[in-house]
Amino acid sequence: KAGVTQTPRYLIKTRGQQVTLSCSPISGHRSVSWYQQTPGQGLQFLFEYFSETQRNKGNFPGRFSGRQFSNSRSEMNVSTLELGDSALYLCASSSTSGTASYEQYFGPGTRLTVT
Amino acid sequence: TQLLEQSPQFLSIQEGENLTVYCNSSSVFSSLQWYRQEPGEGPVLLVTVVTGGEVKKLKRLTFQFGDARKDSSLHITAAQPGDTGLYLCAGARSSASKIIFGSGTRLSIRP
Numbered sequence: 001k002a003g004v005t006q007t008p009r010y011l012i013k014t015r016g017q018q019v020t021l022s023c024s025p026i027s028g029h030r031s032v033s034w035y036q037q038t039p040g041q042g043l044q045f046l047f048e049y050f051s052e053t054q055r056n057k058g059n060f061p062g063r064f065s066g067r068q069f070s071n072s073r074s075e076m077n078v079s080t081l082e083l084g085d086s087a088l089y090l091c092a093s094s095s096t097s098g099t100a101s102y103e104q105y106f107g108p109g110t111r112l113t114v115t
Numbered sequence: 116t117q118l119l120e121q122s123p124q125f126l127s128i129q130e131g132e133n134l135t136v137y138c139n140s141s142s143v144f145s146s147l148q149w150y151r152q153e154p155g156e157g158p159v160l161l162v163t164v165v166t167g168g169e170v171k172k173l174k175r176l177t178f179q180f181g182d183a184r185k186d187s188s189l190h191i192t193a194a195q196p197g198d199t200g201l202y203l204c205a206g207a208r209s210s211a212s213k214i215i216f217g218s219g220t221r222l223s224i225r226p
Contacts, residue, residue: 004157033214043158043216056213085129090157102146102207104214106157 002027004107006091012113018079021110025072025093031055032068032074033104037088046089049074050096078112086114118142119217121139127223129192136220137205139186147187147206149178152219158203195222 005024013019025032033056034046045058049068066076074091078085088111092104122137133210146165150158162171164180164187171178175198179191191198204217 045213048213048220055211102149102214103160103163105160109157
């Protein structure tokens with residue numbers, strides 16, 4: 001079974017621009033979560049999508065948004081980029097049955113640098 | 116606010132030594148996971164524990180879930196350089212609630 005894929009792997013943007021990141025979950029996984037990871041703040045939860053609906057949301061400003069498509073693929077968008085948005089953005093998918101629903105399978109991440 | 120606190124934050128030991136990493140919370144979790152992350156990659160799931168008092172072994176790694184399901188520990192026996200990485204614990208209160216990650220323990224094993 002193919003793992004979680006994320007595109008692009010690396011991205012350099014200028015302050016004020018917007019960016020869209022893409023994530024394809026493991027086949028059969030309907031839950032997709034997004035995380036921001038920085039050296040200072042660790043792994044911070046952005047949001048989770050399940051069956052095209054946002055099920056959980058972290059404490060991030062409205063500049064961060066996401067969506068999920070009918071094939072479970074997900075995108076996240078960050079508008080009006082700030083220098084502090086530079087981070088590794090990780091996508092994770094999970095099954096929805098029993099204890100497996102707690103287990104996150106991560107992609108390799110997208111390294112975003114804002115200059 | 117649910118928090119998972121990990122200790123220590125950093126650990127550097129000699130190859131062959133034993134170590135224990137802790138993950139503590141004041142909240143009860145339905146299950147708790149441990150992940151290892153290497154530089155430039157996403158975290159990789161190591162284990163899931165769901166029952167209070169449960170102990171799971173993965174080769175030289177031993178994971179334990181506290182009796183009250185509020186804490187967990189990871190013990191590594193005879194550490195090897197390949198064990199180097201960032202160890203993260205994570206928990207959720209239910210299958211529909213968001214998963215909380217600990218701040219991580221960065222482990223370095225010196226040859």
